[in-house]
Amino acid sequence: MEFDFSTNVVVETLDKVPAQFQGAYVENEDKEVGGFTISPAAKPLVEAISGLGTALSKARKEAKGKTAPNISEILAPLGVDSIEAAQEMFDTMKAEIEKSSDGKINLDKMRAGMQKEFDKLLQGKDSELGTMSQSLHRYLIEKEAVNAIASQKGVTDLLLPHIKSQTKVIQDGTDFVVRVLDSDGEARGDGKGGFMSVTDLVAELKVSPTFGRAFESEAPRGGGSPPASPRPPSASQPKGREMSATEKIASGLRNRG
Numbered sequence: 046m047e048f049d050f051s052t053n054v055v056v057e058t059l060d061k062v063p064a065q066f067q068g069a070y071v072e073n074e075d076k077e078v079g080g081f082t083i084s085p086a087a088k089p090l091v092e093a094i095s096g097l098g099t100a101l102s103k104a105r106k107e108a109k110g111k112t113a114p115n116i117s118e119i120l121a122p123l124g125v126d127s128i129e130a131a132q133e134m135f136d137t138m139k140a141e142i143e144k145s146s147d148g149k150i151n152l153d154k155m156r157a158g159m160q161k162e163f164d165k166l167l168q169g170k171d172s173e174l175g176t177m178s179q180s181l182h183r184y185l186i187e188k189e190a191v192n193a194i195a196s197q198k199g200v201t202d203l204l205l206p207h208i209k210s211q212t213k214v215i216q217d218g219t220d221f222v223v224r225v226l227d228s229d230g231e232a233r234g235d236g237k238g239g240f241m242s243v244t245d246l247v248a249e250l251k252v253s254p255t256f257g258r259a260f261e262s263e264a265p266r267g268g269g270s271p272p273a274s275p276r277p278p279s280a281s282q283p284k285g286r287e288m289s290a291t292e293k294i295a296s297g298l299r300n301r302g
Contacts, residue, residue, distance in 0.1 A: 048062070048063050048066060050066075050083065050091045050092075050094065054082060054083055055073060055078065055080055055081070055082045056070065056080055056081050056082075057079070057080040057081075058080070058081070059081055062081075068087075069083055069084060069087035069090070069091055070082065070083060070084065070087075071083075071084040181214070181221065182213075182214040182221075185214050185221060185222075185223055186208070186209055186212050186214060186223055186243075187205070187209075189223050189242075189243040189244075190204075190205055190208040190209070190212070190243055190247070191205070193208075193242075193243045193244040193246070193247040194208075194247055196244070196247075197247050197248065197251050197260060198260055198261040198263075199247065199250075199251065199259055199260045199261075200259045200260070203256075203259040204247070204250060204256065204259050207250070207256065208243065208246060208247070208250075211225055211226055211246060212224065212225055212226065212243060212246070213226055213230075215232075223242075223243055224240055225240070225241040225242070225243065225245070225246045
């Protein structure tokens with residue numbers, strides 16, 4: 046059975062305290078009460094160990110019930126999100142205590158170990174949030190760019206990379222908005238006291254000598270009658286050889302008649 050600090054805050058003797066936890070106790074300053082109590086220096090660590098043990102017991106107990114428990118809610122105050130993570134942290138604490146050669150708790154080492162575990166969890170959450178943020182930014186930029194390019198009859202595959210390189214998503218109050226950037230990485234103005242929009246940027250690219258080729262031409266297509274086909278050679282003028290004198294006379298008579 047696990048040692049319960051919550052019911053052993055004050056003990057008459059250290060005999061009932063496991064050897065690895067005895068270093069957390071000091072003689073009680075209240076002589077009338079006597080015995081031993083948890084030292085102020087060890088109290089934060091003892092509370093952490095007790096909290097882990099209580100959370101694990103509660104999670105296991107609810108897990109045996111008919112309805113699925115909200116494990117994350119139970120373990121959230123401890124900075125972990127699963128029974129396995131809590132158990133691992135609890136086992137790490139116990140292992141550090143049991144490795145102590147004199148049976149006393151190395152508080153600094155324990156705190157460092159706990160901080161390392163919390164930092165690892167925070168890094169995982171930061172990485173997850175970073176990925177979500179990148180996806181959001183990519184979606185917002187592509188959505189505005191594709192709509193603006195389509196309205197100007199541009200070629201998305203050619204123009205989208207250039208628009209992405211000149212835009213950035215920033216938080217404006219509670220909203221996330223797309224800003225067009227200048228060469229210094231600052232938001233570009235629209236000349237009217239506001240910010241340049243992606244639509245403005247696409248319109249600018251359309252009149253550019255370089256990027257204008259990526260837009261459909263608005264010049265009217267040619268009209269009128271098609272060019273006349275060349276007239277076929279006259280039957281009176283056979284091709285490939287010069288007419289004889291007799292043929293020339295016959296041709297002249299036909300033309301006169």
